Amino acid sequence: MRLSLLLTAAGAAAALILAGCGAAEYSTEGNRESGKQLFIARCAGCHVLAAAGTAGTIGPNLDDAFAQSRADGLTTDTFTQVIRDQILYPIEDPVTDATGMPGPDETLPECDDVEGDAFCVEDRQQAVDDIGVYVGAVAGTGVTTEKPTDGKSIFATTCAQCHTLADAGTAGTVGPNLDQSKPPKTLVTDRVTNGKGTMPSFKDSLDRTQIEAVAEYVSSAAGK
Ligand code: HEC
Numbered sequence: 610m611r612l613s614l615l616l617t618a619a620g621a622a623a624a625l626i627l628a629g630c631g632a633a634e635y636s637t638e639g640n641r642e643s644g645k646q647l648f649i650a651r652c653a654g655c656h657v658l659a660a661a662g663t664a665g666t667i668g669p670n671l672d673d674a675f676a677q678s679r680a681d682g683l684t685t686d687t688f689t690q691v692i693r694d695q696i697l698y699p700i701e702d703p704v705t706d707a708t709g710m711p712g713p714d715e716t717l718p719e720c721d722d723v724e725g726d727a728f729c730v731e732d733r734q735q736a737v738d739d740i741g742v743y744v745g746a747v748a749g750t751g752v753t754t755e756k757p758t759d760g761k762s763i764f765a766t767t768c769a770q771c772h773t774l775a776d777a778g779t780a781g782t783v784g785p786n787l788d789q790s791k792p793p794k795t796l797v798t799d800r801v802t803n804g805k806g807t808m809p810s811f812k813d814s815l816d817r818t819q820i821e822a823v824a825e826y827v828s829s830a831a832g833k
Pocket residue numbers: 610611614648651652653654655656667668669671674691692695696699700708709710711716740744
């Protein structure tokens with residue numbers, strides 16, 4: 610999978626050079642800080658990336674995905690290109706029963722297409738460049754940010770993408786609106802530990818203290 614993605618990216622880059630075409634031109638312009646914030650808001654729920662302190666388990670661990678290629682000498686620019694392609698053209702519905710990755714209309718909807726206060730970006734291409742440059746620079750480098758230990762920060766980096774919780778300022782709609790369902794602490798602990806349906810288990814990526822902290826936070830903040 611990793612190899613074929615890299616090959617595709619290399620092929621696409623070569624085709625662009627041949628065609629001299631500017632439309633989808635690869636850019637190293639991108640704002641890393643903005644890329645980090647976007648990653649946490651839109652990708653963290655599904656991917657581990659140690660530099661961002663994220664714990665999602667639905668998609669591949671991005672440090673693992675890029676560490677070997679980095680060791681093999683592939684450069685950050687190549688990763689940036691691979692990541693941009695993955696965001697813009699993921700396989701949303703694999704033919705096997707593997708889980709796909711949602712397309713850009715879902716991960717980075719443009720504000721022109723979004724109503725209300727749901728998440729959106731003004732300029733998708735810029736957002737893709739920012740995320741590509743950020744993830745390309747940090748994935749598989751061994752750089753880590755301590756995963757947060759306070760419940761609200763854990764929620765923001767791990768749960769926000771899928772759940773609405775006004776106290777945390779999040780508006781995810783994949784899972785239940787927690788202000789409405791007001792789950793008791795035992796239920797939060799159970800879901801975070803064991804997962805259910807589309808919600809993955811976090812028991813391998815959050816430790817007990819973190820699960821306890823996020824459960825305490827959600828059960829006390831929901832519905833406020
Ligand atoms: C709902 C879950 C989900 C979200 C949200 C998501 N991804 Fe993914 N991602 C996946 C899955 C599942 C795969 C594996 C399937 C595939 O490679 O297409 C994947 C694959 C990837 C890969 C390829 C990794 C490899 O091993 O080659 C990259 C890079 C990636 N995602 C980056 C991102 C970025 C950046 C975002 C945010 C814009 C994001 N993902 C959002 C689920 C998700």
